[in-house]
Amino acid sequence: MEQGQSTETIGAIATPLGSGGVGIVRLSGPKSLTVAQRLFLSARQTFEAFKPYRLHHGWVTDVHGARLDEVLVSFMPGPGSYSGEDIVEINCHGGPAVVQAVLEAVLECGVRLARPGEFTLRAYLNGRLDLTQAEAVAEMINAPTASSLRLAGSKLAGGLGRYIRDLRQRLESLRVQMCVAVDFPEEEIECLAPEELQAGLEQVLVDIEAIMANFERDRYWRDGALVVLAGRVNAGKSSLMNAILGRERAIVTPIAGTTRDYLEEQVNLSGLPVRLVDTAGLRETDDLVERAGLSRSRELLEQADLVCVVLDSSQALTADDRALLQEAPNETTLVVLNKQDLPPHTETQEAVAAQGLPTVPAVAVEADGVDALIRAVRQRLVGERQEPEQGELVPNLRQSQGLAQAREELRALYDECRNGVPYDLLSVRLETACTILSEIIGEMTPAAVLEQVFGEFCIGK
Known part of the structure; x- marks a missing residue:
């Protein structure tokens, strides 16, 4: 079309x-x-x-x-x-x-x-609409929380498109001045000095870095985070999931292995959108259904933004507990010492402390115990940051990848300029960076990109 x-x-x-x-x-x-x-x-x-x-x-x-x-x-x-x-x-x-x-x-x-x-x-x-506004329409429709809705609204109002358009226009201005130097080398025309080119590139790079930092800092507010509850059977994962959701989503019984597949729910943790997954309890089994569930659980552990390793603090650690703790990366793990309403097992407390992983006590049957877990999850994902500021511009993955490509072109251009590469060769990189920014806002975007963007919309919008 x-x-x-x-x-x-x-x-x-x-x-x-x-x-x-x-x-x-x-x-x-x-x-x-x-x-x-x-x-x-x-x-x-x-x-x-x-x-x-x-x-x-x-x-x-x-x-x-x-x-x-x-x-x-x-x-x-x-x-x-x-x-x-x-x-x-x-x-x-x-x-x-x-x-x-x-x-x-x-x-x-x-x-x-x-x-x-x-x-x-x-x-x-x-x-x-420009392409960033069109993408914001889908983000508005799919926004799971008020925070993600505000982020989408800022882009729908054209804020991100104007920001990127300004970056491109500043680069185009540098490009015009470079072309003058290339096309009229013998004319007495005041041309762009290398120092001025470097200064202009530095400022554009600073602004690209600033908006890309928004992507990294606020991506969970926009896209949500995948939080996986993992642990051996009967550690209390399902009870914790029900307590967080405030309803009986997972079946809870004293029988080991009640959850044989994973259960997934969307939950709003005080404004932070989270995909909460309760996985099958880790153990050796001959049950084909349970083994398939365990295989999928391990895939989810690799994809998770945060793994909550749930331990029964009233019992000694099992081999499965120890293996999971050994595999858990520090930056994406939170150890949940569950069943704090029961007498603690000293060995378990000491073993977990030796791992150096962050921990939080939890009691699924008490509101305070669940609130402590929710606060700890938020802390691990977004730190002390409460919510994105009003009007903050946060690119999506496609836009961020485009900005990263433009940044690499400009970094290479800056280095080549410092090394005395002629302007006619430098202008190729500058043109490439301008083209990438134009593609982000949709001024010159391949049909395959448009098909991918709009193919994710619902029919009727």
Whole structure:
């Protein structure tokens, strides 16, 4: 799809699947108004035409004129709409059958079913959003906490796009001055001195480093963290998971090996989004299902941002406990001394202390014990940082990788400049860095990148 108005009209359900109070069917493209006029029967006898940006009450019909539902319909003409094209939204009752019937009526009028993210793709292609803003739309939809929502909102408002655009413009200015020196070497034109080029590059590099530091510092607030509860059977992992969630998610019994597969839940730890996983208890077993669960548990341990090694502090360490502690890396491990309501086992306390790993006491049956664990998890993941500041710009993984590539080009350019490499050769690296920054904001982005970005959207957005 090339930039500009599309000749196709697309339609999709814009609200989540399932029952709800309201369901929305959205259309975008040149036939949107025509389709609305064909399927809409106004409740007002004086109705003559759709007025832009207003809700019109009436009924939506099928192509044969049979009423499907009582609705509110809005018309938003392009270019002043979300996609930059004519948009119609049909607000009907939110039952699955109702919404599907309305969508089918729309499609029978020659409208094509939208692909994932196609409404936002059209907004990008029509200049309504840059690529960082388009990605922020998906981040807004998927934001699990208020903190991640604010981070996405800052990018949706265009803050990151402006920041990167400014970096590129400063590099383009240096590039123009370098080109003057290359194209007119014998003219008496004041050219950019190497010292000035180095000073300009240094400042751009400082600003790239600053925003990349935001990615590293705040990525858990934006993307969430994977926290895995690991340990031998009956150490109390499932009880702790239930206590953190505040409900009975995992089955808890005195029988060893009750959890044979892993259980995963999303949880908000005081604003920090976390994927909390309760893994199968570590032990030797001939049970094929349990062995498969143990294999998957070990994969999760390798992927985890934080591993909570849960130990029964009232019992001596087993061989499985010791093996897990030996394998645990200090930077991503928290030892949870569970069952503090029982008499402690001295050997266990001393053995854990000898490992030098950070520890936290926990009691699944007491609120204070669980709160201490939650505070310790947050401390290990984000330190003393409470929440990202209002308006802070945090790039996503794609954007951060692009910034890293631009940074490496500029670092190499800086070193080559200091070593006296001619400007005509230096300009190649500068052009490459400018191109990378342009790709981040979508001014010149390969089709494969666009397909990857918008393919992750839901249909209807």
